[in-house]
Amino acid sequence: SQFSNENLDRLKFGFGKSYQDAIKILTQPNLNVPDFVLFPKKSSEVGYILMQAEKHEITIITFSGGTNVTECFAIEKKKKWVCALNMQKMDKVLEIDPISLTATFECGIYGPELEKNLNNKGLTLGHFPQSFEFSTLGGWIATRSAGQESGKYGKIEDMVLGLKAVTPKFILENKDFPKHASGIDTYPLLVGSEGTLGVIVEAKMKINPIPKAHSWIVALFKDFDSGANALRKMVQSGLHPCISRLSDKTETQMLSLLNNAETKGLKKLMQTLTKSYLKNKGFDKPCMLMLQFVNNGPEDKSTIKHAKKILRKRKAVILPSSMASNWESNRFSLPYIRESLIQHRILLDTFETSTYWRNLIPLYEHIKEDLRKKSDYFDKGGILFCHISHSYKTGASLYFSLIAIQEKGNEMAQWNKIKELVTTAIYEGGGAISHHHGIGKAHKKWYNKQLSNDERLLLKTIKSHLDPEGILNPGKLYDET
């Protein structure tokens, strides 16, 4: 394995991409970073590193893309040394089977490289998180990532057929089948384990033919509730839009501001006319729904027609689908502007959850209401907006964005207060602590509450078996005591 103890590497591979990571780096004089970084090239090297780490009291924090936003790389408990185990050299494509639509990769492979290899054969994994360009397959699996097209392809855990993971004592590798009734699967334990149980070195994934074309539907609803209801009906009817994204009133306004900024002349005039038409219809503060469908041929056209029928029946106004192109061209761009905004003293953060359809609007209202009642966030000009980002037959995820003015000299405390408030609201409102960001250090407190004592004891037993010395990413997910 390559070795580095350069300060820049220790810094680069010691932090994720959360708001609090950025604030720490910008404001804290003494940063807690790994002592060194190792770059294994094959799984036997990972095994050797873990064995040596046990012997020499080295804490191992597995790092690949480093786009985590829940402080998963934070150094919480420390043995003698801390090593960032950087997986990016393990990025081989091991097998692509276009007949069975499966592919096996080493897990340090980045999104674009993985897709390029599949695209060359007319195939795709279909996993496009916002972090796509900077994140890896192993990271996706270890944190239960969700891509923007999860409506068609599922979350990452739905795509896994088999895993190979290395622990200090064992190599766990399941015999994989399309489906089976051969006993107990253990590989799901690695999914969402965030580096605490083992290092995921290889994964066999379900893949898909690349769609020939896509079509967008853009629609407006009078309110979030009626939009959510239409979206639910659509998904429950068995339609599978790749992307389904319903913005609340505030987010819809933000998006239309962004759109307007770029529009001139006739287009601008048309938009103004459309707006006054909508206002007359009672759509003065509408909610925008964007749906992306595969459009390979006549059968998909029929699906899209059916989707529009479902929307119209629920009083949607269908807009020109070109409205979606602005979003589409910027779908991976937020990571680029985040850090510069933060440096310009803007608090910018996102949080997310999921819940069953029955609880979706109540949870949404509960979170907004708690922030309003229990803080001065809105009084101080803070903005909160939200969209439904992923829809399933049984429920959906809510993705919130926060934009506020940083309190100079008080950045971390300001953020901590908001984070505490909204995560508690999510937890108490019955939402998942996270739908796709993960737990890490940032959400541990609430995951601790969610876990029953008997579940914790089972997890501890599994942890002690796989990592008896506790060298793997200690202090994350839940408290072991």
Added chain:
Amino acid sequence: SQFSNENLDRLKFGFGKSYQDAIKILTQPNLNVPDFVLFPKKSSEVGYILMQAEKHEITIITFSGGTNVTECFAIEKKKKWVCALNMQKMDKVLEIDPISLTATFECGIYGPELEKNLNNKGLTLGHFPQSFEFSTLGGWIATRSAGQESGKYGKIEDMVLGLKAVTPKFILENKDFPKHASGIDTYPLLVGSEGTLGVIVEAKMKINPIPKAHSWIVALFKDFDSGANALRKMVQSGLHPCISRLSDKTETQMLSLLNNAETKGLKKLMQTLTKSYLKNKGFDKPCMLMLQFVNNGPEDKSTIKHAKKILRKRKAVILPSSMASNWESNRFSLPYIRESLIQHRILLDTFETSTYWRNLIPLYEHIKEDLRKKSDYFDKGGILFCHISHSYKTGASLYFSLIAIQEKGNEMAQWNKIKELVTTAIYEGGGAISHHHGIGKAHKKWYNKQLSNDERLLLKTIKSHLDPEGILNPGKLYDET
């Protein structure tokens, strides 16, 4: 809990429905049956029973529908006593949520009762194994059951949102969400655990609206290979037939014999004419594909049209869809005729596997070839036929039927020899040891081979934690030593 030590109950709740179970009951003078049967009414009673069982050295074999065909109820290792824990009194519907399409049941509920409760609200679980009338939700989950409509609704494990399981020391119950990124799921460990880790007492399931109507497509292919190829293309195109069933040449002949037996007059004449037409086209020994699609409206009609196009492109001859009605009306009837055939000295058994598409035809040929080369099964007039019973994007299952003359006085040895041969052929040919029957005692030998040592150690650790005294269905799945 109700208690019984009546001989009839001990017999009834001590055996499954496999060929070897039937032979044992018919031929063995001294049957090894449970000492008594308990019928708990709620999960606290299950907890109490397991606690007492630990104390008084009682082996617990959980039994509900009793349709298992892998000797899952066989008494392998025995403490002082053996208790059959019959779950059928725990059959309450706890919650149905038609908005979120979820439902929670106690796990002793039988298929028809579960469906009746959902159907009353326009809903369905969509799980219809051949054992449907006689099997329970808990049994389905504990053995990874697959229903005939798995193409649309998935296998049982795809429908589970949450489980409550009771072990001698713990109650494992996960907080459930539509999807989440909140750490490690432990409930998947119970799926396929076949009574060895705990008693599954409650399950929260994904449910579905009942389709308004279904339509069948029946098609003939020149051979199994081209039929499998067309089926693969269809499923990989994103079409989801509820049922997809491709019979090989022998099974197609068997089915057409059954059909002919009931046909008279004009219909008979038409069939004869069709047959000679097909023969001219090179379809003298065709393979029949039956597909069932939901047909709720125009969008489904378009799907069905698309499906036919895919089939025609691959040289299928489309038959009148009425051909499928005979199969449909008998879809749950095999369990009724099995035992009487066995009593009439017919060896009748089925075995099944799954594999990736690339390996499907090679595995099919390998199994037939091994039976031909390594036994006198065919020489003695034995018949083997097969169909693809469940299709997924990455692969499919093969379901074989065996019909032969029983060797009087040698029934078990005759069966053992065949079972050994075909299961070894499956294992060596790269197939799953089971796609939906499970492991139990019958398939343990091969599951033992499939499990790596490191997987076994992890499973043992989990078992020792949840069932330290080893009272739960000992000697099943894999050897712990």
